[in-house]
Amino acid sequence: MTKANRWAWIISLVAITGAVLVLSFLLSIATNNRAFYERHYPWLFWVNVTVAGFLVLVIGIAAVRLLVRVQRGKFGSRMLLKLAAIFALVGVLPGVLIYTVSYQFVSRSIESWFDVKVEGALDAGLNLGRGTLDTMVNDLANKTRIAAERLADRPSSEQRDIAPLALERLREQLSAQDVAIVGAGGQIILSAGSATGSLLPDRPSGLLLRNARTTRVVSQLEGLEDDAQPGGARIRALAFIPSTNFVLAQQDRYLMVTQPLPAALSTNALAVQSAYREYQQRALGREGLRKMYIGTLTLTLILAVFGALLLAVTLSNQLARPLLLLAQGVREVAQGDLSAKPVFASRDELGGLTRSFADMTEQLSEARVMVERSVAQVESARSNLQTILDNLTAGVIVFDREGAIDTVNPGATRILKLPLSAYRGRRLEEVPGLEAFAQSIQQRFELHAASPEAGERDQWQDSFELQTASDRDTLTLLVRGAAMPQHARLMVFDDITEVVSAQRSAAWSEVARRLAHEIKNPLTPIQLSAERMQQKLEPKLEGTDQAMLVRSVGTIVAQVQAMKTLVNEFRDYARLPAAQLRPLDLNALVREVLQLYAAAQESGVLHCELGQGLPAILGDGSQLRQVIHNLVQNALDAVADKPVGRVLVRTEVARTESGDVRAVRLQVVDNGPGFADKVLKRAFEPYVTTKSKGTGLGLAVVKKIADEHGARVRLANVSAPRSEGEPTEAAVAGAQVSLSFAKFAPADAAVSAPQAAAPGAQAPAH
The missing domain is CATH 1.20.120 (Four Helix Bundle (Hemerythrin (Met), subunit A))
Known part of the structure; x- marks a missing residue:
C-alpha cells in the first residue's frame, strides 16, 4: 500500500x-x-x-x-x-x-x-385528567368512610371478630381490589383481595395513619410518578374505624381499600403529565x-x-x-526519455489510456533502438567510406544541389595542392587558381545532363589540363563525373601527369629505336664512300679543288660522326638495361664521380657537401654514375657563361618527427639562369632542352633511372645556397635538381665499393 x-x-x-x-x-x-x-x-x-x-x-x-x-x-x-x-x-x-x-x-x-393554543390545550387536558382522578379519589374515600362507620356500628362481639367473609363481601360491594383491616401500627390484621393469595397488601405509612386518625379518612393516588410503569396506577383510601366501647386497652383500627385505575386512563394520565412537564421544561x-x-x-x-x-x-x-x-x-518523451512509464491501476478509460501510452512509449523505445542501430550502421558505413576516401589516391569532391563543395577527401587536396576543406560550403570557382577549371567542369556536367554521349548515361569521363598557382606546374587530370540523388554531383579525378609523361617517354623510346635502326645503317656506307672518294680524287686534284675536296669530305665525315653519336644516344635511351640494385654508399659514389671534375673543383666552381650518417641505399652503381654525371655536367654548362659560377653537390638525410630515416637526398644546385617555365613543365620529356648543342635526353635518362630505383626527382628554381666560406651575397637565384632515395639496404648488408675513376677520364657529353 x-x-x-x-x-x-x-x-x-x-x-x-x-x-x-x-x-x-x-x-x-x-x-x-x-x-x-x-x-x-x-x-x-x-x-x-x-x-x-x-x-x-x-x-x-x-x-x-x-x-x-x-x-x-x-x-x-x-x-x-x-x-x-x-x-x-x-x-x-x-x-x-x-x-x-x-x-x-x-x-x-x-x-x-410553544404556541399559546398548544399551551392552553395542554393545561385543559391536564386539568381534565386531574378532575377525573380527584373525583374517583374522593368517591372511594367517601365509600371507605361509610364502610368504616358501618363496621363501627356492629355489636362489640362482632367488631372484635370480623370474619373474612364479611371483608370479601365488603370488597365486592366497593368494587375494590383489596380490602384490609389495619392495626394502629400499620400491621395488616385481616385482608381480602381478588388477586391476593398468600400475599398481603402494602402497609400504609405512619403519616398516612396519623392523617386518617385526624381527618377520619384519607385517600391518595399512587403509580402516576415519572418513573411509574403504565397500568400500575391505583387509588388507596384509609378510614378510621371508630369504637363505641370505652375500653382503655383497645387499639385503633383502620379500613384500607385499594382500587386500581383503568389501564387506558392510567396511560393517558401519565402521557399528559409527561408531555406537560416536558413542555414546561422546553418552554423555560x-x-x-x-x-x-x-x-x-x-x-x-x-x-x-x-x-x-x-x-x-x-x-x-x-x-x-x-x-x-x-x-x-x-514531457519525458519530449525530452527523449523513453524508459518504461508507470500505469494507473484501474479498469476505466483513463487506466486504459495510460496503458496505451506506456505501450506506445515502449514501441517508441524499440523503434529508437532500431533507429540507433541503423544510425550506427550508417555511421559505420560512413566511417568506412570516409576511411576509404581518405586513403584513396584519387581526388573526390561532392557538390550539393546548389553547386557548393560538400565533401572533399585528402587526395583532392594533395593533387590540387590547395586547402579545399577550408572552402566547404562555397563554390569551386571561388577557390583561387581553379576558376577556369571549375567553369570547364560545370560545362561538362551541363553537357552530360543535356545530351550524354553513348556510354555516358550514368557518368562521364574526360581529361583536363590544369595549371596550379603554387608551383606553376601543369597537371593533367583524368576527371570522372556522375549525378547523385537530390541533385548532388560527384567528381573523381586522378593526376595522370606522370602517366602521360611515361607514355610520351615510351613513345620517344619507340621513335628512338626506330630512328637508330633506320638511320644507323646508311651512315657507315656514306662515311666509307666519302673517305674512298677522297682517297681516289685527292691525288688527282691540286690547289683549290683539292682543298675543297678535303674540306667537303671532312664535313661529310664529321656530320656522319655526329649522326652516329645521336643515334647511339637514341639507342641508349631506348635500350637502357634494368637496374641491378645492390647496397651502395652514395657519398663514396659522389666522390668517385667528382674526381672527373677536379679542374672545376680547383677553380672554385664546383663544391661538395656530403652529409654524415647516410644509410646505404639500394642502387645500380653504373646507372647512378651516369645520373650524377648528367646532373653535374648540366649544372656546369648552366654556369659556364656567368662571371662567378657556383655549383653545389650536396647529400643529406631526411628524417621523420620520431627520428626515423625517411629518405636519402642528393641535390645539385647552381646559380645559373634556372629553368624556363616551358622547360620546367616538360623537363623530363626527351628532346626538351635549352642548350644549343644538347640532345635533350639527359634529364629524360635521369628520370628513367630514378624510376628504376624507386626514387623521386624534383626540379625547382630556388636561391642557390652559398658554400662554406662564401659571403651571403654569393647566394643568388638558380636551379635545383633533387633526387630522393627511399629504398635502403639492411644494416648488416655488405656495401659494394665503387670502382676508382680512370685517370684522365672525362664526363660524357650531352
Whole structure:
C-alpha cells in the first residue's frame, strides 16, 4: 500500500466515524430520548468538534501543499487546483443552501412548538385528567368512610371478630381490589383481595395513619410518578374505624381499600403529565433548545462540508493522477526519455489510456533502438567510406544541389595542392587558381545532363589540363563525373601527369629505336664512300679543288660522326638495361664521380657537401654514375657563361618527427639562369632542352633511372645556397635538381665499393 493510499484510508475512516456519530446524535433526537440526549450531548459535541478540527487541519495541509506546488510551478498543480475547486464548489454550495433552509426551518419549528393554543390545550387536558382522578379519589374515600362507620356500628362481639367473609363481601360491594383491616401500627390484621393469595397488601405509612386518625379518612393516588410503569396506577383510601366501647386497652383500627385505575386512563394520565412537564421544561429553555438544534445542524454541516472538501481533494487527486502520469510521460518523451512509464491501476478509460501510452512509449523505445542501430550502421558505413576516401589516391569532391563543395577527401587536396576543406560550403570557382577549371567542369556536367554521349548515361569521363598557382606546374587530370540523388554531383579525378609523361617517354623510346635502326645503317656506307672518294680524287686534284675536296669530305665525315653519336644516344635511351640494385654508399659514389671534375673543383666552381650518417641505399652503381654525371655536367654548362659560377653537390638525410630515416637526398644546385617555365613543365620529356648543342635526353635518362630505383626527382628554381666560406651575397637565384632515395639496404648488408675513376677520364657529353 502506497503512502497516498494509506492516507486516503485514514481520512476515510475518520470521516466515516464522524458521520456515524452524527447519525447517532440525530437518531437520539428522532426518538425523543431526552435523557440520552442530555447525557451524551457534551461528548458528542466535542467529538464532532474534534473530527471537524481534524478535517480542517487535513484540508489546510492539503491546500497549503497544493498552493506550494502551484507557486513552485510544478507540472499538473494548476489542473489539480482547478479540479479540487470544482469538486469543492459542487459539495459546498448545496451544503450551504441546505444549511440555510434547515436553519430557517428549525428556527420557525421551535417557535411553533410553544404556541399559546398548544399551551392552553395542554393545561385543559391536564386539568381534565386531574378532575377525573380527584373525583374517583374522593368517591372511594367517601365509600371507605361509610364502610368504616358501618363496621363501627356492629355489636362489640362482632367488631372484635370480623370474619373474612364479611371483608370479601365488603370488597365486592366497593368494587375494590383489596380490602384490609389495619392495626394502629400499620400491621395488616385481616385482608381480602381478588388477586391476593398468600400475599398481603402494602402497609400504609405512619403519616398516612396519623392523617386518617385526624381527618377520619384519607385517600391518595399512587403509580402516576415519572418513573411509574403504565397500568400500575391505583387509588388507596384509609378510614378510621371508630369504637363505641370505652375500653382503655383497645387499639385503633383502620379500613384500607385499594382500587386500581383503568389501564387506558392510567396511560393517558401519565402521557399528559409527561408531555406537560416536558413542555414546561422546553418552554423555560426555549433559547437553549434553539441553540442546541442550530449547533447540531452547524456541526453536521461542518462535517458534511469538510467531508465534501476532503472527498473533493481525494477525488480530484485520483482523477488527476492518470492525467498527471500521462502529462509527465509526455514531457519525458519530449525530452527523449523513453524508459518504461508507470500505469494507473484501474479498469476505466483513463487506466486504459495510460496503458496505451506506456505501450506506445515502449514501441517508441524499440523503434529508437532500431533507429540507433541503423544510425550506427550508417555511421559505420560512413566511417568506412570516409576511411576509404581518405586513403584513396584519387581526388573526390561532392557538390550539393546548389553547386557548393560538400565533401572533399585528402587526395583532392594533395593533387590540387590547395586547402579545399577550408572552402566547404562555397563554390569551386571561388577557390583561387581553379576558376577556369571549375567553369570547364560545370560545362561538362551541363553537357552530360543535356545530351550524354553513348556510354555516358550514368557518368562521364574526360581529361583536363590544369595549371596550379603554387608551383606553376601543369597537371593533367583524368576527371570522372556522375549525378547523385537530390541533385548532388560527384567528381573523381586522378593526376595522370606522370602517366602521360611515361607514355610520351615510351613513345620517344619507340621513335628512338626506330630512328637508330633506320638511320644507323646508311651512315657507315656514306662515311666509307666519302673517305674512298677522297682517297681516289685527292691525288688527282691540286690547289683549290683539292682543298675543297678535303674540306667537303671532312664535313661529310664529321656530320656522319655526329649522326652516329645521336643515334647511339637514341639507342641508349631506348635500350637502357634494368637496374641491378645492390647496397651502395652514395657519398663514396659522389666522390668517385667528382674526381672527373677536379679542374672545376680547383677553380672554385664546383663544391661538395656530403652529409654524415647516410644509410646505404639500394642502387645500380653504373646507372647512378651516369645520373650524377648528367646532373653535374648540366649544372656546369648552366654556369659556364656567368662571371662567378657556383655549383653545389650536396647529400643529406631526411628524417621523420620520431627520428626515423625517411629518405636519402642528393641535390645539385647552381646559380645559373634556372629553368624556363616551358622547360620546367616538360623537363623530363626527351628532346626538351635549352642548350644549343644538347640532345635533350639527359634529364629524360635521369628520370628513367630514378624510376628504376624507386626514387623521386624534383626540379625547382630556388636561391642557390652559398658554400662554406662564401659571403651571403654569393647566394643568388638558380636551379635545383633533387633526387630522393627511399629504398635502403639492411644494416648488416655488405656495401659494394665503387670502382676508382680512370685517370684522365672525362664526363660524357650531352
